[in-house]
Amino acid sequence: MHIHPKITPIYQTSVFKFEDLNEVEQYFGEPGSRYLYSRNGNPNSDELAAAVNRLEGGAGAVATGSGMAAIFAALLACCQAGDHVLCAADIYGGSSSLLDQELSRLGITVTYVPFEQLYSLGQLVQPTTRLLLAETMSNPLLRVADLRRLATECRQYGLKLVVDNTFATPLLTRPLELGADIVLHSVTKYIAGHSDVTAGVVVAKGEETAARLKQIGVLYGLTLSPMESWLAVRGLKTLRLRVREHSHNALAVAQFLSTQPSVRAVYYPGLPDHPQHMLAREQGGGLFGGMMSVLLADDEEVVNQFMRRSQRFPFAPSLAGVDSSLSYPLATSHRYLTVEQQAELGISTGLVRLSVGIEPVEELLQDLKQALK
Structure with missing residues (x-):
């Protein structure tokens, strides 16, 4: 009986069987001809990696156990002990913690580059500098990097450009086409989406880099499990519809919030007064994503009241699900930065980050209206 499933089944197995020694030799002699052990690769994680690779237009990809594992693999693919890394100062807190607390122990040093200095790296490049790590849209102030310009700058100094494209997704921006060497995602966010x-x-x-990533994934044990891979592939199938709706809702929310007296600022690339609005329009194909930050009064009690009153934006410190949520960078993603670093990045007591979902937009606006009263 031949079974032809339309959807790839979940290969919930840690190991695969061989008939005899000939089959083992075939496994080692013809890479990709069959499976041996799920850490080395399994049909589900390979399917996810191939799907995102296709969307980003890459030469190869690996699926990892978390977004942090993806950042780790990307950095390790380019660096060894004694190397130096440049990192955009506007970066996810976990990325800077990884560099500061762990990779520093392996002899990899880092210099943080202020947003204004991203396109003139000359004074910061050392003989051992290997790469620049940046985000398409920064976390949490949604500053948009000009990736084409950044890639040109990196090439001038022989650096690899590594881009975290989580906020934008491949539907808004494809960094490899703009000159990046490695692109990574926290699949937890928009790609899986739920x-x-x-x-x-x-x-x-x-x-060559793709092969290096594969080796890192296998030897460090970063490979994603079959069940998580299957769920992420299922989520990915609606990415196009979701991103369109996230973007539509977020623009309406941003426009509404910018008219509210209790909101001091709205950081959203879709608003015409955003400093990189035109760049975001061009690089994002007219969509601006579902993420934004808003600045309320620098008073913890005001923030607490807003959080308690809102019903549609629960305080759930992650992002990009189909359901809206809010986060508080000062207490979560960026809590381990020094007070000076937080101030430099504009992360103050009143800053709240919103992840706008795909619910009916009228319900979201109504909820925000009553929460801000």
Whole structure:
């Protein structure tokens, strides 16, 4: 009996069987011809990696156990002990913690680059500098990096450009086409999209880097499990519809919030007064995503009241699910930065980050209206 499932089944197995020694030799002699052990690769994680690789236009990808594992793999693919890394100062707090607390122990040093200095790296480049790590849209102030310009700057100094494209998704921006060497995602966010998966993926532009990523994934044990991979692939199938709706809702929410007297600022690339609005329009194909930050009064009690009153934006410190949520960078993603670093990045007591979902937009506006009263 031949079974032809339309959807890839969940290969919930840690190991695969061999008939005899000939089959084992075939496994080692013809890479990709069959499976041996789920850490080395399994049909589900390979399917997810291939799908995101196709969306990003890469030469190969690996699916990892989290977005942090994806960042780790990307950095390790380019660096060894004694190397130096440049990192955009506007970056996810976990990325800076990884560099500061762990990779520093392996002899990899880091210099943080202020947003204003991203396109003139000359004074910061050392003989051992290997790469620049940046985000398409920064976390949490949604500053948009000009990736084409950044790639040109990196090439001038022989650096790899590694881009975290989580906020934008491949539907808004494809960093490899704009000159990046590696692109990564926290699949936990928009790619899976339903707040029920923890995963990451790293995509390489070149085949040599892709092979290196594969080796890191296997030897460090970063490979994503079959069940999580299957869920992420299922989520990915509606990415196009979701991103369109997230973007539509977020623009309406941003426009509404910018008229509210209790809101001091709205950081959203879709608003015409955003400093990189035109760049975001061009780089995002006219969509601006579902993420924004708003500045309320610098008073903890005001923030607490807003959180308690809102019914549609629960305080759930992650992002990009189909259901809206809010986060508080000062207490979660960026809490381990020094007070000076937080101030430099504009992360103050009143800053709240909103992840706008795909609910009926009128319900979201109504909820925000009553929460801000």
